[in-house]
Amino acid sequence: MKNVPELFGSMVFNDKVMRTHLPKSVYEALQKTMTEGTALAPHVASVVANAMKDWAIEKGATHFTHWFQPMTGVNAEKHDSFLTPVDGGGVIMEFSGKELVKGEPDASSFPSGGLRATFEARGYTAWDPTSYAFIKDDTLYIPTAFCSYTGEVLDKKTPLLRSMDAISHQACRVLKLFGKETKRVVTTVGAEQEYFLIDAKDYAKRPDLILTGRTLFGAHAPKGQEMEDHYFGSIRPRVKAFMAELDEELWKLGIYAKTEHNEVAPCQHESAPVFCKANIAVDHNQLTMEIMKNVAQRHGLVCLLHEKPFEGINGSGKHNNWSIGTDSGENLLDPGKTPAENAQFLLFLTAVIKAVDDYQDLLRISVATAGNDHRLGANEAPPAIVSMYVGDELEAVLKSIVTGETCAAADRSRMNIGVTALPTIPKDTSDRNRTSPFAFTGNKFEFRMPGSSLNMACTNIMLNTAVAEELRQFADELEAAADFDAALAELVRREITAHQRIIFNGNGYGEEWPVEAEKRGLLNLKSTPEALPYYTSEKNVALFTRHNVYTPSEMASRQEICLEEYSKSLNIEGLTMVDMLRKQIIPACMSYSGKVAEGVAVKKSIGIDAPAEATLCAEVTAGTAKLMDCAQALETALSGVPAGGSVEVATYYCQAVLPRMEEARAASDAMEVKVGKADWPMPTYSDILYYL
Template structure:
């Protein structure tokens, strides 16, 4: 039996461990750095480094690494041992404050959008003391930011920290107007992580899964998710053992793994942690994805984090539950019990409406990826069109404010703002809308568009930034108010009216919504290239630069990196698809056709009057389909070659989206028609039935 309280965070150098191991004054100095952002003196850093090293060695560590999050979307590590030579020919174990605070990895080999050349290789990793160090795989891992020699952020952590700070600054301005004594506002996150588990032996037989993370071919199995018998069903024994080990590994690292269950699709599952601060949540989610994959291999399985590994069943998302709270424990997205608290809640809610409406493009951009483009808009994933779902009750409240009409709740109380009597807004009175990209769920917003493989740092940087920008405009206006309560009421009514188009509580999959959204002036950015065309528009550059989140050169590099990655992924997928057609599918088809032909010939030999209609029908179908597949493969190859010759990265990306992906779909459709016609022993690779149900 696992002793969870004793196990939890046993491999984390957290405040409890620091307090035990550090001298009292050293701990106080470090605490001031954590709480107030005061720079850490080298002498203090040396003492922290020594204690950290001794603790890590006691946990079996021999090396240390600055653990950072480059723009690849995954984590990076460069390991150095603690050993230093001693005069007697032996070694001693050393680790200095300088080594703790700063590292110097090569920066040219990471994505930089052309901002770092090979001859400009210097980059720095800088310790983030707000995120705890931990021991993993016999190494002390020190969470760090990553920047270039010239100061540009080359990672996902730095902008997230900037966005948290700027949101803190603007939110405090608003709270001060309401008489709040809060000293700090923190964004919190709870990312629900969806994933698939399949048998490793079957995975090894699928080149597409090995090379791209998703199936490029696969006929629909006779049973999928239509019986709704997978969701929350009893977990299979093999999966239970996996989840047990996964929980233990996560708990050791202080990750609050709370919920686990079967998801809707066969072989799909979900893990959800308890909320924590956005910075820590982002670090922990990166660790979670890494550990999910490692633990799966120990159980003879592979964890798939691709957003759409299988066509025709649910894809995998990472529902980004986002909220903001004060250091006094007040959730700013939770309705209050007094008129003043509800007026404050409504102002923050209105700011979210404004932020989302004015920055639909940025929200779509921050979740855009080659994988997520396949997921959005079907099988319980939200559409590419951004809208907000508030629930019947809260939507009715805002509508009454917008229209200037009384609001009748179930208790028949009338609601207004400011000095008038404002009854409590019911909590958790909203239904759930699984087709909504951005839904209010009682005391937080659930950003459902985030893909399962994506780092949550980018989406949360965007959410924090756009809300901070809206709050800044409100604070600039209300700080000049002569009659605060009156001008507050006017502002809330004006802003709800101005941004009402973003509110939608209907079916996001309905074709009528696409037409309605267009009438409302909402964006429908279906692909990553479509979204990235919006990124460097003046209003986006102004928002990010004025709020101190990104510099313009950093944004330009993100533009290039996103498009280059998109094109790189599609290039791999096309090459893999063609290889599978020519090396697997067509040869398997020919082998089966030969066997069927030989069977027919043998039957005719023995029974000259035999018609052999079944054999002839199969041969005729396969002959036509193999000819069609070869033709589609040739068309795909020539289209791909032509698109790759285009000059600009955006032109190439648009070519992939508009011409190559449709050509891939056409080739797949023919291949998937061939698969059910082949005999079981002639299958070129494991089928969907094998992958989804043999676990």
């Protein structure tokens, strides 16, 4: 491997490259756009485009692409070469400012949720100068936004940038009240990406993994994760080789890959980066998922990013670590040594608490997918009830604000482990709560509900905009106050009192929590069809339109897209199950029972009773009949989808199709443990999870 500082960002048109390739005036204009969000003049774009092209060609690039994130949630790109014909049959390599700033991909085949019809094909990509261009696979990638011919937003990046502007504007208003002239406030994000690695040979024999990303059938292996020996365990050489190449590829692209380790489940791992600006973090995470899959293939592996690829063991999440800070580097969620006396911190903390309570439905919606529904509430993920963990110290501070009592100083002692050779270590003022969906972890919040395949933009759009709204309300009130300090104290006390129901430091897995949450009036939206109708509620439409993040039609389109995606996912899964049952599992069971029956008949012909074999044959025969019934019931359910609206269709899949799928799985898994291994038509969990 190359020298890491030299390797890092070597394929990125970053600040260092810009300084050497751009005239000073152009560099300064571009930097102002990147840091302050000001518009970029056309002549500046032309100079940047030419410099970008020259640099890319030096690096071996022959093509460029506008790289964007449509509502599919995955990356999209259309490649064009730098080649331009000239007289005499020759060519030159050109790249104009117009080509840099604007592209025209076909918009008709991307999800639009009714914003565009198939015959309305024109769409535009627009350069996002706040995110660095980079080179991958001999192509210059230009991060862009994506919109329709009529201006509706068709991507995930544009609303994220709008939400970042919204929270910046409102936070700057609040900071001004504290005597701070801040030009811009930024939200930062760090995404802990969980994933599975399995052998490509096993993957190729599992149609369910190929078509749906998860195993639709599979009996539990004799060993799962109960020994708790995989978490943070020694990394196998084959996986370590994958991680080493992954790091190198990510570092080239300026992605701050920092931490890697084994996760709880067999074959499960995690990669986590250093924090960066929210839109950059989203771009980097999208690239990370793509590169994980590509690198895995080169090692004879397949990277699974589904939220629940294997039943009975941990699924994979993507913890969204979120914070907010100024352009000068001040973390606005840092409580300092005396949080009870840190008025600015308490105000921003109050805004987050109020936002999570007021818009708990939006946070649940931001992680609502068919795959994540399998994960939420299981032992590796928080429940579907949104709540906040603030820790013992902050809980005591907030309680004192509500009651007016003096808050005792936090215990900031050091722990002596009892071994002379080991140093004493600082003791945190509170424990961690891994069951909490939204936990304060020192100077940031960790939102643990997002699924591993999720594009993080939606989660951060919701969070940024909700907090922006609360800051707006706070700024309006405090700007009009005659006595700022008195008004501030009363505002914090009032809002903490009103929203303390959202704070829960207990066990989110406990049976008593859903009962308690219901008493508090918290939502428990267990499935995607239950959650998504809240998307376009009156209060949520008012929120996004007020801050110019979404128009009402853009919100309706996203609700429609999410509902359609849910229904299509379950339809594909259902059809795949039927296909596997009809073509693989049922024939295998018939064949096996036939072999056993033949053996019984042969033994009886020579006077040997075989009661155990006869019983097994009868059990497999009966189980095969049940599988046929399950296949028929699932086919009937899939053919009975109502012609109603998207909510009705998604609800039908959830309530009518999904239960039939679960019955078919249970019947198949019961047969898997009876049919001989040589006769079972696909790799089992033991094969997949314990490859060498």
